[in-house]
Amino acid sequence: VERSAGGDRLGPAGVLELFRTGRAKTRSDVVRLTGLGRGTVSQRLDGLTEAGLLVSDGEGVSTGGRPPRRFAFHSSHGVFLVGDMRAHHIHAAVTNLEGAVLAERMLSIDVAAGPRPILDQLIAGLEELLGGLGRSPIEVRGIGVAVPGPVEFATGRVISPPIMIGWDRFDIPGHFAASYSCPVLVDKDANAMAFGEHRWCWPDHPEMLMVEVGTGIGSGVVIAGRLYRGAFGAAGDIGHIPYGPGEGSGEEPTCRCGNVGCIEAYAGGWAIARDLRKLGHNVNQTADVVTLLRLRHPDVTALIRHAARIIGVAISDAVNILNPSLVVIGGELALADEPLLAGIREVVYRRSLPLATRDLQITVSQLGGAAGVIGLALMLGDRAFAPELIDEQLGFRP
Amino acid sequence: VERSAGGDRLGPAGVLELFRTGRAKTRSDVVRLTGLGRGTVSQRLDGLTEAGLLVSDGEGVSTGGRPPRRFAFHSSHGVFLVGDMRAHHIHAAVTNLEGAVLAERMLSIDVAAGPRPILDQLIAGLEELLGGLGRSPIEVRGIGVAVPGPVEFATGRVISPPIMIGWDRFDIPGHFAASYSCPVLVDKDANAMAFGEHRWCWPDHPEMLMVEVGTGIGSGVVIAGRLYRGAFGAAGDIGHIPYGPGEGSGEEPTCRCGNVGCIEAYAGGWAIARDLRKLGHNVNQTADVVTLLRLRHPDVTALIRHAARIIGVAISDAVNILNPSLVVIGGELALADEPLLAGIREVVYRRSLPLATRDLQITVSQLGGAAGVIGLALMLGDRAFAPELIDEQLGFRP
Numbered sequence: 001v002e003r004s005a006g007g008d009r010l011g012p013a014g015v016l017e018l019f020r021t022g023r024a025k026t027r028s029d030v031v032r033l034t035g036l037g038r039g040t041v042s043q044r045l046d047g048l049t050e051a052g053l054l055v056s057d058g059e060g061v062s063t064g065g066r067p068p069r070r071f072a073f074h075s076s077h078g079v080f081l082v083g084d085m086r087a088h089h090i091h092a093a094v095t096n097l098e099g100a101v102l103a104e105r106m107l108s109i110d111v112a113a114g115p116r117p118i119l120d121q122l123i124a125g126l127e128e129l130l131g132g133l134g135r136s137p138i139e140v141r142g143i144g145v146a147v148p149g150p151v152e153f154a155t156g157r158v159i160s161p162p163i164m165i166g167w168d169r170f171d172i173p174g175h176f177a178a179s180y181s182c183p184v185l186v187d188k189d190a191n192a193m194a195f196g197e198h199r200w201c202w203p204d205h206p207e208m209l210m211v212e213v214g215t216g217i218g219s220g221v222v223i224a225g226r227l228y229r230g231a232f233g234a235a236g237d238i239g240h241i242p243y244g245p246g247e248g249s250g251e252e253p254t255c256r257c258g259n260v261g262c263i264e265a266y267a268g269g270w271a272i273a274r275d276l277r278k279l280g281h282n283v284n285q286t287a288d289v290v291t292l293l294r295l296r297h298p299d300v301t302a303l304i305r306h307a308a309r310i311i312g313v314a315i316s317d318a319v320n321i322l323n324p325s326l327v328v329i330g331g332e333l334a335l336a337d338e339p340l341l342a343g344i345r346e347v348v349y350r351r352s353l354p355l356a357t358r359d360l361q362i363t364v365s366q367l368g369g370a371a372g373v374i375g376l377a378l379m380l381g382d383r384a385f386a387p388e389l390i391d392e393q394l395g396f397r398p
Numbered sequence: 399v400e401r402s403a404g405g406d407r408l409g410p411a412g413v414l415e416l417f418r419t420g421r422a423k424t425r426s427d428v429v430r431l432t433g434l435g436r437g438t439v440s441q442r443l444d445g446l447t448e449a450g451l452l453v454s455d456g457e458g459v460s461t462g463g464r465p466p467r468r469f470a471f472h473s474s475h476g477v478f479l480v481g482d483m484r485a486h487h488i489h490a491a492v493t494n495l496e497g498a499v500l501a502e503r504m505l506s507i508d509v510a511a512g513p514r515p516i517l518d519q520l521i522a523g524l525e526e527l528l529g530g531l532g533r534s535p536i537e538v539r540g541i542g543v544a545v546p547g548p549v550e551f552a553t554g555r556v557i558s559p560p561i562m563i564g565w566d567r568f569d570i571p572g573h574f575a576a577s578y579s580c581p582v583l584v585d586k587d588a589n590a591m592a593f594g595e596h597r598w599c600w601p602d603h604p605e606m607l608m609v610e611v612g613t614g615i616g617s618g619v620v621i622a623g624r625l626y627r628g629a630f631g632a633a634g635d636i637g638h639i640p641y642g643p644g645e646g647s648g649e650e651p652t653c654r655c656g657n658v659g660c661i662e663a664y665a666g667g668w669a670i671a672r673d674l675r676k677l678g679h680n681v682n683q684t685a686d687v688v689t690l691l692r693l694r695h696p697d698v699t700a701l702i703r704h705a706a707r708i709i710g711v712a713i714s715d716a717v718n719i720l721n722p723s724l725v726v727i728g729g730e731l732a733l734a735d736e737p738l739l740a741g742i743r744e745v746v747y748r749r750s751l752p753l754a755t756r757d758l759q760i761t762v763s764q765l766g767g768a769a770g771v772i773g774l775a776l777m778l779g780d781r782a783f784a785p786e787l788i789d790e791q792l793g794f795r796p
Contacts (some may be wrong), residue, residue, distance in 0.1 A: 150753040160752040207629040221719070223621060234754035237718045242711075242749055257751070313640075317715045320635045321596040321619070323628025341573025351640055353655070354546040354634035356560040 010034050011396035013387035015044040016053055019073045020385060025057070026068040034045030045071065045377045047070060047394050052077045053385075064219050073098065078141035079133075081126045082342075084192060084372030087163055087215050088268075088285055091373055092116075092125045094133060097141065098386070099196075099377035101370065103129040114166035119145075119175045127248055141384050143184045144376030146192035148216055153233040156186035161215070162240070162257030170180050183383055189372055192238060193218025193330050193365070195227050196375025201366040207325040210320055210365075211238070213311060213340065214267040214331035215286040216256070221322060226381075238314040241263040263314045267307035269333055286332050293336050304336045308343025315344060315362075316351035323356045330382045407431050409794035411785035413442040414451055418496075418783060423455070424466040435700055443469060445792050451783075470497065476539035477531075478778045479524045480482055482590060482770030483545050484717040485509045485613050485668075486560055486683055488516075489771055490523045492531060495539065495777035495782070497594070499768065504607045510544065511648040512564035517543075517573045539782050541574050541582045542774030544590035551631040554584035560655035561614070581720070587770055588634060591728050591763070592618025593625050594773025599764040607716055608635070608763075611709060611738065612729035613655070613667040613684040619720060625777075636712040637662040645792045661712045664707035667731055673701055684730050691734050702734045706741025714749035715740060721754045728763030 014035040018024035018033055026143035030041045033099070049071070057072035075098040084091040088111070093104035107125045108116050128354055130137065149161030154172040158164055173184035187195075202208055207220040218241035227312040229235050242261045244254075252261030253271065269286030274293065278282045279299050283289055292300040315327060327379055329346070333340060345362050352360075391397075417421035419526075429440045439619055446452040447469070455470035461564075466632055473496040482489040486509070491502040507516050520543070528535065545561030554561055554571040573580035592608035600606055606620040615637035619626040621667045627633050628687075640650075640659045650659030651669065667684030674681045674690065677697050681687055690698040713725060725746070731738060743760050763769055 092782050150751060152753065159756075205629075219719075223626065228621065230754070231723035232604075232721055232753055232757060234721040234751055237721075237754065240751055241715050241718050259749075316640050317720050318400040320639050321617075321633065321716050321719050323630055323635075325629035351657075353548060353632055353635050353638055355550065355630055356558075356628070356635065359630060374497065 004276035010036060011387070011391040012044045012394045013390035013396075014049050015041070015383070016048055016385060016390055017387065019054060019071055020381070025070050025072070026101070026124075028068055028073075032079075047396075051356065051394060053172070053390070058145035059235065075100070075129060077292065078139050078384075079130070080137055080142045080144065080377045080384075081130070081140055082373045082376040083107075083122045083126065083143040083146070083379070084189065084376065085118075085122075085145065086189065087148055088287070090122055090125070091369065092122060092128045092129065093138045093373040094126065094135070094356040095377035097381055099200075099267075099374050099381060101134050101373060104373065111163060111167075112165040115170040115172065115175065123176070125178065140180060140182050142182050142367065143180060144192070144380050145172055145186045146189045146376055147153075147186060148189050148373050150234050151186055151188045151191075153185075153187060153229050155182060158186075159233075161257070172233055183380070185376075185379060185383060187376070187379065188220075188233075188236075190218035191218040191227055191229065192220075192373075192375035192379070193371040194236075194375065195369075195379055196371040196373075196377075197328055197330065197365055197367055198225075198227075199378050200227065200374060202326055202328070205324070205361075207322065208326045208328065209236075209315070209322060209324045210328045210371075211315060211329060213269075213307075213329060217223065217253065217264045217268050217314070219318065220232075222324075223248060223322075230273075238318055241314050241317060243310055243313060256288040263310055267310040272300070272303050272307060272333075276300060286308065288334055293333070297384070301336075301339055305343050307338045308332075308340045309347050310367070311340075312344040312347025313351065316348045319348055319352045319356050321359065325359060325361065327360065327362045329362070329366055330368070330371055332369075334364050337355075342390055372384075400585065408434055409785070409789040410445050410792045411783070411788035411794075414438070414446055414471070414783060414788055415785065417452060417469055417795070418779070421466050425469075425472070428467055443565060445772045449792060451788070473498070476537050476782075477528070477533055478542065478775045478782075479528070479538055480542040480771045480774040480778070481520045481524065481544070482587065482774065483507070483509065483516075483520075483543065484587065485546055488520055488523070489526065489767065490520060491535070491771040491775075492524065492527045493771065493775035495779055496646075497598075497772050497779060499771060499775075501531050502771065503527060509561060509565075510563040510715040512572065513568040513570065517570065521574070521577065535578065538578060538580050538581050540778035541578060542582045542590070543570055543582070544770050544774055545570075545584065545589045546587050546616075546634065547583055548632050549586045551583075551585060551627050552573055554582060556584075557631075558632075572586065581778070583774075583777060583781060585777065586616065586618075586631075586634075586776070588616035588618040589625055589627065590618075590681070590773035590777070591765075591769040591772065592620055592634075592726075594769045594771075595726050595728065595763055595765055596620045596623075596625075598772060600724055600726070600748050602761075603722070605722040606724045607634075607713070607722045607752065608726045608728060608769075609709070609713060610729035611632060611665075611705075611727060613668075615662045615666050615709060615712070615729075617716065619716075621720075621723075636665065637715055639712045639715060641708055656716045661708055667709040670698070670701050670705060670731075674698060688730055688733055690735055691731070701733075702731065702743050703737045705731075706738045707745050709738075709741040712747025713744045716744055717750045717754050717758065721733075722759060723759065725758065725760045726763055727760070728766070728769055731765075731793075732762050732766075760766050 057070040061069040206225040219236040253265040255262035255265035267320040455468040457465040604623040608618040617634040651663040652662035653660035
């Protein structure tokens, strides 16, 4: 109530947002969408163009007189650096300010080597990509890192991570601050994927659950069209829901997190690799599981079917609690499209209430392996062009 | 963006809200909180007073000159009628416009008797309470009904309810429309409880889970300070999360919903009554279980401890997914304060991730049996005094 008091006039940030989200192309679009006067709109457009945030984009279609000048969000006025980390690799990418990937590379790592060497390897990889594009570190407007562990989002610190040995409470943004002065955000992997997938592919599903089925299992929760992190950043942790009572009966497998009987300890990529080794297969990582999956080896197909039913139990719990209209399955094992999706659907439709499943869609990721890097870049865009920052930068006081 | 364009001046509704929520008492308070001019504020206060929404509330403390006139929300300018229904009773109440209970009564029902006779009994009971207060049906500003089943909130219809036989898709608001022209809202019982408990007792916990442990088990989810209903109104259904795979091994108890192995089929009041009967006790309903509980009979204490661990499993799943900062346990069996709370806490702290439980509080309801009726009345208040309605009623166009 207080905030909108005294006339909350729309500043340049609001006008920029119309171009950034593709809703406006011309001055007339802005006048129509905002109700601001033509003079005010011209002033806003001039300010945004001078600040390098908007660019002239040719001429639009005339409706009679002189064709209107078109404007566009200046998406190449800087770049974002992003790294989407898993246990054994980082998907490193340079993106433009709209989240389009300009250059990318897979870096092999062992996440348990600890934060400093791995983040230095990431920085070196990103700077090579940057150099290859002929761009300079000074053009970097934001850095985003997704990690396979719980993150206290406000501080960018990983908290009591099950697999990121040596990372507990490490100040990831602080490590970048030695070389970069731009904002650095850190989030858990499934959140980055959920954000990318939601914004680019499913904006019409304000209540969405993105489930990552890779080496580990996690989820990102979208509520009212926004990423929901919970009170402390731990929301969406379905991988460590115990399958069964989790009381250590002696029959339940031990999880990477130290507990017994977690969903992930039955159905994560690492658990499937473990079970394949017991069957005599030479597999080490989730990537090896994916290779066998591509070959349609019956052992792995059977294990994936079993895993799907267990993951389905966790997803049905989440569906009962959150009641989303869409569940998107992503991650390396989502390649196993048919058996994985069929198994998950069967369990969710059986275990959840009719009202929750009546109009529920369950589908696989559209962005595939790129969901994480795109999600990070889009999060950075929202942060770099946050209305209060832009209005302040352009000297506008509402 | 569009909404705030062109100067979103604060109308009378925004000023009323300051009094309704207790943030303003005088004209000066409004000037300070909103930045509106004194003349505009006086005009708003006059309009609201003429419309009967504000009343003069004596004089405030002078800061030098004439003591300022005090205003208050006119909470007796009408009443709300509410009915909080369970399988065997309805808590019927008349409240003022701030949610304070003016008169109340317990009505005995059998919910399976179907909607018409039960709603007619509720209407008769409410009208008797109304008459006892010397108030007339014309003063009723809203009617709220909470039911023990899933509700499609937009239409006020119960959808595929497990225990409300004969209620499926019944138009509850339509039944009241024959006698009342005011708004009628219908929500599931745990949502009404969550709303009341959150608004009156825990406004500083924007992420809260309210768990009802009564005849059935359900929950209401508060996110970002608002009740979260999910895409279709089914959010928070933890009672029908299967405890274990729910595949019908033959050992799992059958639930009232028709599935097997639901949390409720082990730990709801009806399931505990079933288990007590097997032990030779003469118990029919949850109320009988509560009686034994008050007597601290060791059989019921042991069953409650067991139930607490099973309910704890469902709550820990919800904590992993939602990451609230507060879990409130309410419902008839929450009387079993010590064994219930201890068992739930033990399981949740063991089964959930450290980041999710680090600052998590688990406590019992402050409002007790009144949470539902108070929650309904507060929801009705938000609806009756919704800013767009008030501004329209007072002819204000932003």
